[in-house]
Amino acid sequence: MTALLLLPLLLPIAMPALARRALDRLAPADALWVITVSAVVLAGCSLAALGAFVLTGLLKLPVFAALGELVHPLRTASDLLVVPLAATSVGGLAVCAWTLARSVLRQLRAFRTARTEAGHGPAAGDLCVVDSPRPDAYALPGRPHRIVVTTAMLRSLDAAEREALFAHERAHNEAGHHFFLAAAELAAHCHPALRPVRETIRLAAERAADEAAAGAVGDRRLTARAIARAALAGQSARSARPDFAPAATTGPVPRRVQALLSGPHVPRRAVPWITVLLVGCTAVSCVAAGTGMIDFHHRVEVAQGDESR
Numbered sequence: 001m002t003a004l005l006l007l008p009l010l011l012p013i014a015m016p017a018l019a020r021r022a023l024d025r026l027a028p029a030d031a032l033w034v035i036t037v038s039a040v041v042l043a044g045c046s047l048a049a050l051g052a053f054v055l056t057g058l059l060k061l062p063v064f065a066a067l068g069e070l071v072h073p074l075r076t077a078s079d080l081l082v083v084p085l086a087a088t089s090v091g092g093l094a095v096c097a098w099t100l101a102r103s104v105l106r107q108l109r110a111f112r113t114a115r116t117e118a119g120h121g122p123a124a125g126d127l128c129v130v131d132s133p134r135p136d137a138y139a140l141p142g143r144p145h146r147i148v149v150t151t152a153m154l155r156s157l158d159a160a161e162r163e164a165l166f167a168h169e170r171a172h173n174e175a176g177h178h179f180f181l182a183a184a185e186l187a188a189h190c191h192p193a194l195r196p197v198r199e200t201i202r203l204a205a206e207r208a209a210d211e212a213a214a215g216a217v218g219d220r221r222l223t224a225r226a227i228a229r230a231a232l233a234g235q236s237a238r239s240a241r242p243d244f245a246p247a248a249t250t251g252p253v254p255r256r257v258q259a260l261l262s263g264p265h266v267p268r269r270a271v272p273w274i275t276v277l278l279v280g281c282t283a284v285s286c287v288a289a290g291t292g293m294i295d296f297h298h299r300v301e302v303a304q305g306d307e308s309r
Contacts, residue, residue: 004295005052007288008045009191011281015042016196018278023200025272028207029175034275035204036180038282039197043190045289047096050089052296057086059300070303100189107185110242114140118148126173127166129154135233137165138247139172147173148241156233161226164217165248168227171212172246177205181244203251210248210256211264224260228253 015038023031058064059074060082076082118128118140128140132150140146147169157165172178184201187194214223231253241247 004288004292005049008042008049008285008292011285011288012042012046012191012193014281015039015194016200018274018281019197019200022272022274022278023204023207025274028204028211032177032180032201032204032208034278035197036183036201038278039187039194039201040183041282042285043187043194045285046191047093048289048293050093052293053082053085053089054093056082056296057089059303060086065303068300068304070300074303075299096189100186103185103189107242107244111142111245114148114241114245115142118146126170135230136241136247137169137230137234137249138241138245139169139178140241140245141173141176141178145173153230153233157226157229160217160222161229164213164219164223164226165230167216168209168213168223168248169246171209171216172205175205175208175212177209177246178244180205181246185243199251202246203256205246206248206251206256207259209246210260214260214264220260220263224257227260228257 019035019039022035025031026034056074056076059068059070060076065074117130126145126147128146128148130148130150133152134150135153135156137147137149137153140148147166149165149169153165154162180201184198188198210223210227214220217223227248231249234249
């Protein structure tokens with residue numbers, strides 16, 4: 001059981017490199033889905049493994065063994081291995097819960113501030129203009145979705161570039177990219193190896209919106225220029241927007257501009273090997289976590305006298 005439950009804790013270590021390669025090989029929208037789903041599943045499996053280690057350690061204690069109605073000792077690996085793993089797992093889960101709670105509270109405060117700020121500005125459809133000296137523009141989720149742009153950002157772009165920027169932000173809202181960014185934030189707090197994946201997911205969301213905007217305005221060069229000028233204008237501005245509110249000015253802008261100027265992604269007929277690796281890694285983690293949990297449940301039933309050894 002112990003060896004199986006270690007796999008979900010080790011497999012996420014390979015995720016950052018696989019995620020970067022997937023973004024290079026797949027269409028941005030496809031990469032966004034594959035990377036985000038894999039990260040969330042790996043995060044869930046790692047939490048399940050930590051939970052199993054904690055329960056195993058607790059059931060080694062007489063008071064919890066009595067509460068669990070164990071009539072036989074729980075059969076596990078040596079206590080020299082189980083007890084340190086259980087203690088480490090308790091600490092890991094506590095850190096995950098603490099950092100996640102802090103992040104949620106911070107993001108909720110930023111979201112309320114951004115919605116209040118957007119509500120005070122004039123709106124034209126889904127576009128909300130905020131009078132501010134900070135050049136900024138972002139897609140703000142909610143009911144209704146908003147595209148928030150400051151007056152300083154509007155002054156930084158010409159009319160055609162503004163349309164490209166608005167198309168980019170609308171693409172974020174239409175594709176629900178805020179859900180992907182929120183999922184990436186959640187996964188990052190569940191396993192330290194998944195923190196770099198959060199930035200890859202953000203870049204994938206921006207690349208997907210870049211491609212959608214280029215298709216909407218019909219000019220890849222114009223879209224690249226609008227993103228570059230918007231990023232240059234807003235590079236020194238500190239925005240109060242929440243992290244799950246995507247913006248055209250975030251991420252490695254030179255890389256995004258280069259991707260736009262190099263032409264659209266040409267899909268291949270064969271399934272890229274990186275997709276197979278990501279799906280395989282996720283599947284192995286699920287199988288290991290599931291098998292480990294089933295084995296743990298069986299050992300508990302044996303210790304309770306419900307099943308034979």
